[in-house]
Amino acid sequence: QVQLVESGGGLVQPGGSLRLSCAASGSILSIYGMGWYRGEQRELVAVISSSGGFTNYADSVKGRFTISRDNAENTVYLQMNNLKPEDTAVYYCHADLRRNDLRRLDYWGQGTQVTVSS
Numbered sequence: 001q002v003q004l005v006e007s008g009g010g011l012v013q014p015g016g017s018l019r020l021s022c023a024a025s026g027s028i029l030s031i032y033g034m035g036w037y038r039g040e041q042r043e044l045v046a047v048i049s050s051s052g053g054f055t056n057y058a059d060s061v062k063g064r065f066t067i068s069r070d071n072a073e074n075t076v077y078l079q080m081n082n083l084k085p086e087d088t089a090v091y092y093c094h095a096d097l098r099r100n101d102l103r104r105l106d107y108w109g110q111g112t113q114v115t116v117s118s
Contacts (some may be wrong), residue, residue, distance in 0.1 A: 035076075
C-alpha cells in the first residue's frame with residue numbers, strides 16, 4: 001500500500017501565504033518526479049525532478065510559488081506566496097514512484113482545499 005497525504009490548505013486573504021506538504025508512505029522503493037496540480041481538470045501547478053534539480057511551473061504561479069522536496073522524508077512542499085483569489089482550488093499532490101514489488105505507478109493525494117478570499 002502506498003499513500004500520499006497532503007496538509008497545509010486553508011483560508012487565506014489575498015496577498016497571504018500558505019505552505020502545502022505531501023508525505024508519501026508505504027511500500028516505496030523509489031520516487032521519481034513529484035508535483036502539485038489543482039482543480040477538477042488537474043491543472044499543472046509545479047513539478048520537481050527526483051533530485052530536485054529541475055522544476056517547472058505554470059505561468060500563472062511563476063515568481064509566487066516554490067516547489068521543493070525532502071527525499072529523506074519522501075515529502076514534497078509547495079510554498080505559495082502573494083496568493084490571489086484565482087488560486088482558489090483543491091490542490092492535489094502527485095508522485096511517480098516504484099513500489100517494493102517493482103511496479104512503477106502514478107499516485108495521487110486526496111486533495112487539500114485552498115481558498116483565497118477577503
